[in-house]
Amino acid sequence: MSEEKLMSKKKPAYPVNESLDAYLEHYKRKIEIPIFYNDLLRFSGSVVVYDANEEDTLWVRVYYSEFERQEIDVSLKQVYSILHSDGSDSIHPYLNVDAVDYCTFGNSKPFRIKIRNILNDNFTYFYVKKTDASRIYGLELEHMLSPYNLNFLVCKDTLIEEHIAGIPGDVFIKDFLPKCTESEKAQLAKEFVKFNERCMIRLLGDMRSYNYVIVPTHDFDHVVYKIRAIDFDQQCFEGKFKVYRPQFFKENFVMVELVRAKLQRYSVDQYKVEERSIVAKRIGSSGNRIKKLRNICKKDTISVKANVDMLKAELYKFTLDKNFKKCTKMGQIVDLGLDFVLRNYKDVSMKQLIDRKF
Incomplete structure (x- = not known):
């Protein structure tokens, strides 16, 4: 069966209603963050990201003006601290935003953020997406019904997801x-x-x-x-x-x-x-x-x-x-x-x- 016959061509993003918003706040999924999805859309240029075999990954690496990049880097470091640590800025000097990648494939069009610890070169990723109620239900059900716990945050129209390695x-x-x-x-x-x-x-x-x-x-x-x-x-x-x-x-x-x-x-x-x-x-x-x-x-x-x-x-x-x-x-x-x-x-x-x- 072809993809066109099996799947809808476009799925809309559904808003978070008051009850779901209260649920997210109660279970510490809702939190204030310093940068939103739309802020990352203000990139001034991009280049294609290829894999080790020189094949198109469907991601592009985006660039920002010098003034905006400084502000965005600080904000992304803060998001990382909120997602993985205590939310303070004490770890900022040891972090570097190595890359901001944007995927134009699929419905969610996420940003992938690569954060590196400059002391030991360990790095990890997280994703910035548009908030969608059905995705949030999916994340919560995965967290409770699968063998795996998920770490994600919601703030207004922005969803932050921890990277799943594999x-x-x-x-x-x-x-x-x-x-x-x-x-x-x-x-x-x-x-x-x-x-x-x-x-x-x-x-x-x-x-x-x-x-x-x-x-x-x-x-x-x-x-x-x-x-x-x-x-x-x-x-x-x-x-x-x-x-x-x-x-x-x-x-x-x-x-x-x-x-x-x-x-x-x-x-x-x-x-x-x-x-x-x-x-x-x-x-x-x-x-x-x-x-x-x-x-x-x-x-x-x-x-x-x-x-x-x-x-x-x-x-x-x-x-x-x-x-x-x-x-x-x-x-x-x-x-x-x-x-x-x-x-x-x-x-x-x-x-x-x-x-x-x-």
Whole structure:
């Protein structure tokens, strides 16, 4: 299926309503920052950024006038301090803003900031984006329902995201996967099944290979691989259910074939059950925080009516749960999907779980 048929051509950015704003403030996600997304748009020039193979990365390195650059550098150092430290300016003398890159590809058009510690040359990145309510829901759900914590800040129309380290999925598939052992390939197949299931449950869309990273960890005498989402722009917006299942993107074809080659059907079902069960446990352990987020999301407008109607019809067909038919907002579908996991996978045997679709 082509990208044009599977995905909408343009997703709008949705504003943060009062309830979500209060939620962000309560959980220390809302904070004052000295620079905003629109400030970074005032660059005076740019050059294309190429990778090590001299291929266009779709990022451009931007430049500012001498007067503006000084002010921007100080402000970006302050943002780094707020995001990673105590927010004071005591670390500013030891930081350097090595690069400000701008991506014109996709909906979010982010800025990527490279900050280097001049004492030891260690560096890290963070991203400056336009605030979008659906992305914030995606970040919060990832923080609570995945194995990974996320660090991000919101101030008015600007979103600051911590960099998620790893090997981009498309790069890994092309350059690293062919060198993996058969055991490592089987492990990667398992992780893709679990990643696919996790995205489907919480309706995180557009997980093409360049929107997630492979994270290798050395453990005794072998390497453990994990798959981690890095783009949350398509959290519960699209109407086609396939958008929320990474297996249906052509960019992931190699990973799907890996699953077919390395895992038996029973193993695939087992890993799906494991992921559903752990997501259900995370929902329970997140307590009032996820309850508050779900209640806010249910009342918010984060998609168009046509997408809501399409997705609820497809989910009813997939699960046979009539409650999906009653949904009028995308947040209600997300909430019902999480509730469906809790209702159907608590104290149920594996055989019963495998017999159920969702």
